[in-house]
Amino acid sequence: MHQSLDPNPASQYVMMMGAPNAGKTTLFNELTSLNHKTVNYPGSTIDYSVGKVSKIFGSSFTLIDAPGTYSLFPKSPEEKVAVEALYGQLPWGQAQTVLVVMDGTQLSRHLYLLRQLIESQFNIVVAVTMADLLFAQQCDFDEQKLEVTLGVPVVALSSHTGEGLQELVDALEDSFTQLPQKVLPPPIWDNEQKAIMLAENKRLRDAVLRRDDALVPGELLEKSEQIDRYLLHPVLGPVFFILIMALIFISVFWMAAPPMDWIDGAFAHLSQWIADVGSGSLVSDFLAHGMVASIGAVLVFVPQILILFFGISLLEESGYLARACSLIDKPLSALGLNGRSFVPLLSGNACAIPAMMAARTIPSKREKWITLFIVPLMSCSARLPVYALLLSFLFWGQEAWKPAVALVGIYGFSLVIGALFSSILHLYLPKDQLSFLIHELPAYRKPMLKKIVWGSIEKTWSYVKKAGPIIFVFAVILWIATTFPNYKASSDVERLDSSYAAAAGQWIEPLMKPMGVDWRVGTGLVSAFAAREIFVSAMALMFHVTEEDEDQIQSSLLDSMRQAKTSDGKSLFTVSSVIGLIIFFVIALQCMSTVGVARKEFGSWKAPILQLILFNLVAYTLAVVAVQSLRLIGFA
Amino acid sequence: MAYARPVKKSRKVYKHGKKASLGLKTNAKASKGSDFRLHFKKKVIVIPPIKMESITKKKPGFQGVIEALEGQAELVERLYEIGLVPQETIHFKMRMMFNGPLVLSFRQATFALREEEAACIKV
Known part of the structure; x- marks a missing residue:
């Protein structure tokens, strides 16, 4: 079905351009009735939406929704894509018609881009959104005046009732009959020309609207101002900020827990069933423990990521996210980051992959680079099972609040490490690029639930598509490493003990000694490179835990960990060695899917390989230092 | 016919820096940013410059x-x-x-x- 959405090079398609917050995406959704797909712009990481206009309008051309831009002189990667696409850099050539979307309440500001487009001789149809808001403010909107002055068709649209959509589609259909003109490069205006044009824009706006929008404070704006008095307050603002973010964070973990358990349980059963049916053959073992387990490993995080995206979209649609980013800009810019780095860093606490994808909106290359670099240091949820195991070992039989406080401490520690890396990069990276915030704070409004749900599903699907193949490949590699060469072994434990993974663990044992652990933990660390949470199941296998029930595995694994001895007869898991492992897991970059996505987002292998080496080296060194110093001061 | 008031001729425009018949003299040609001085009947009225501020x-x-x-x-x-x-x-x-x-x-x-x-x- 998706194939049919691709515009045929011979047929017409319409490119939508407009300033951010002009109502472009809302209009796109209305015109296509949400029947669209997101496409990756060739040679970059930026997505744009392609959709066919809905049948109810009696037409069938294709629409492309480019990222929002204020002008034809791009200042961020997203704007660059919008302008490049406009100038026919897409695989299907130049758009027949450019649909310019302007917010009626922001007319004089949004005329700037329209003037540039007219000057460049694009075939233009103008859609003026929020016309109903203009009427609510007792403004007469004179479409014809605007049409005559600019020489392009203009359609006024109501954002709530859908009035004007049919006229817009008809106007677009008419525009296809126009003979295509040769498009000129963006016009370069000097300050004098700009001043004349801006004065003209104001005059035109005054002529088109009966009342001056500068004098009539809209109802929405007034309400927004009242809300902002609290939410952006120098003292209360940060308090609300922390509360809202904590709420999102808690709901990501709390609401996602049951569906994650279902997915986990379902895949465990499926895997068991396949293994039983295949009765121990190599193929069934591969299907059960290689295939099904790896698909489960990808899907188990889907609920968390879906809720995270839902929360972020909710904040974005309501208008708060822009404010949150501006609010946190000052502290983040001291670390060489941007207010817009906030969403990637927040998402990084669930999963680094969507977090890296969220870094695209950062306009400065340098700030985007630093953000991408430190995202893997955020405490992603794949680390949680590992922390849970290690903390329950450390605080065995003690009050429940102790491991909880320790977990908060681990999160704090990962933030500190991230801030440290960021400020070191900020100090040493050349500061050749202009960094800017300039963030529009849209009026607060009631979010459209349908749009948010749809958008979150789409983004989650893009996570599955991105992370899935990489996790799958590594899960298969891990399956081979843990199954062969002794795949005919009678038990799982025996097979693992004599596998390539165990051999690798033994091979790196000299490295593990300073961390206070032996080759068995080394094997666990090696297998964690497929996905961090695999560490727990690998430990269960290494320490010969064979219980079926999950709770029993946990408690008997803890028992075996307590009894485990090193070759010289001392306890293997002690306070110092477990703390060393926690430190290792906080910093180490073990997730190969993250490395794969990082390559795409950075645009080269250099940075991800640097991340991989640096973070693992620092993790190892700090773990060794921690273990040895703890032992020096008398901890076992 | 309505009575029409005689239309006043528009005032002469005096160039800055020249002594005008009103006895006004200014230093408008002085460097930018300095005070604007208006000389009027041996008195000097000093108008500080309009400062643009960030x-x-x-x-x-x-x-x-x-x-x-x-x-x-x-x-x-x-x-x-x-x-x-x-x-x-x-x-x-x-x-x-x-x-x-x-x-x-x-x-x-x-x-x-x-x-x-x-x-x-x-x-």
């Missing part, structure tokens, strides 16, 4: 007209593009925590600008 020097709640945009070319261009342009009336709403971004509103739009970005705006 909006960052103003306090939240300030409302005024943008006189000029000065600063890095790229930043100024972006300010033009978003509609923060000379002669625009601008309202300095508030400052965010830790001396953070300024919240400026104009023409029903609200923007958050960093200190160095807002410094380009002279009012």
